[in-house]
Ligand SMILES: Nc1ncnc2c1ncn2[C@@H]1O[C@H](COP(=O)(O)OP(=O)(O)OP(=O)(O)O)[C@@H](O)[C@H]1O
């Protein structure tokens with residue numbers, strides 16, 4: 001399968017492209033380009049001088065000690081902040097959503113597309129029209145005053161009556177923490193509900209001390225018991241309905257699925273990070289649906305946050321994961337989050353159980369479930385485009401990569417904050433640095449959801465950036481031939497299809513922000529949907545699963561959609 005063809009060493013014409021004018025501010029769902037200078041006076045910034053600004057104008061661009069001042073709209077309010085904290089499955093999100101639902105306008109910000117999707121569905125069902133907005137999708141509902149979004153899409157330029165930020169402890173996350181910090185400081189809501197782990201309370205109280213917001217903490221208790229089992233699972237033949245086996249590599253997920261299905265008693269849904277989100281949603285829904293035959297779940301920690309799944313028992317097949325740098329033990333909070341998926345209140349199972357596959361892993365499981373998560377010390381930050389722009393004006397001789405690097409090295413942060421890991425951002429910066437692109441375009445490519453460690457994805461990004469720099473117009477067909485996608489037959493072909501999905505996803509993401517330059521939104525979306533269907537087709541065929549009446553129709557590809565997507569465009 002070679003649907004994505006990447007031209008290496010492609011000649012780049014150095015064109016002095018004028019500002020395309022169709023740039024859309026990355027975080028604002030309405031996409032009006034906004035250029036706020038956060039209290040700095042840009043007119044005073046002279047490229048050859050550091051002596052700019054005086055009086056009320058702050059004069060050290062790398063001073064990031066007061067990030068709360070970046071959000072004047074939120075600062076004009078005295079927000080009433082409710083911190084809903086407690087163990088997993090204690091009704092934190094439920095209570096916050098009750099407030100959101102009864103407010104005249106509001107926004108839910110979650111860490112996962114699946115959670116945003118669940119909330120949008122729930123509000124719409126309750127006759128509260130609610131848009132769904134993620135980096136790659138917009139489902140607008142007529143008359144909606146509510147939005148369910150992934151936290152990166154949180155909108156800091158609209159006034160809301162009520163806002164919810166779910167899994168707020170993620171502000172300490174080494175990669176995405178800055179988006180939670182931005183939402184926490186920047187959402188202009190009269191009422192702000194934060195749901196999460198008690199470990200985040202002292203930090204949030206400190207951070208909000210200076211904003212003048214009023215903070216109230218509400219503690220919750222688990223709604224149904226979670227029982228740590230003393231014995232490990234002895235064999236896969238002991239797997240039963242409602243079990244979820246947790247493992248972290250894709251390969252192990254498929255190996256376990258195959259072994260369980262070979263026993264002949266169960267069919268497994270799978271959920272892991274690099275599956276297309278829509279496939280993950282369907283796999284999770286199938287597992288949740290008591291009438292489907294998929295009664296066991298094999299999943300990675302992609303299920304580990306806030307989701308309500310019909311799981312009776314969590315079985316850790318390993319207590320270690322590779323975190324991009326090294327194999328390490330799972331942290332206390334990771335273990336608690338994942339274990340907390342078992343026995344959700346209101347699910348088919350009134351009590352949850354949790355155990356491991358291997359006896360040696362049990363002590364870590366039990367001690368973690370008995371310990372509180374370590375107190376969070378710092379919240380993530382990332383230099384905004386505005387700051388980098390001003391810094392680059394002062395240092396016109398250096399490229400974007402160095403601007404980023406120098407800024408991060410020189411920035412002053414208060415002890416309550418840290419810079420998130422910028423490795424991915426810098427990898428993109430290194431690839432696009434030489435291209436004749438405006439700084440804001442470079443920044444946009446850098447914060448795009450690309451996985452630079454995936455070869456096909458990183459080549460896709462490079463090609464998009466090169467073509468954009470060269471012509472200001474990127475046609476999908478230049479790197480992708482519609483009609484070439486096939487059901488994968490091997491795990492490697494599956495991986496390739498997942499990567500192709502990522503490239504198409506990136507195109508869609510860019511098309512929302514640079515619509516005139518990335519005009520093939522529809523084609524990319526339909527091919528993305530086709531990728532997910534082909535992946536699901538593979539999941540149907542993979543492993544034991546002999547065809548049984550009534551199983552396939554659940555996920556069978558609709559022939560009309562097939563013909564529509566396979567047709568050459
Ligand atoms: N008062 C309630 N009445 C009915 N159902 C409830 C109530 N409180 C919670 N639930 C249900 O219990 C389940 C768990 O609640 P919720 O998702 O709010 O927990 P949580 O504390 O946010 O968990 P997590 O930490 O895993 O995100 C959900 O299915 C929710 O709808």
Ligand SMILES: [Mg+2]
Nearest residue numbers: 092093195306
């Ligand atoms: Mg929750």
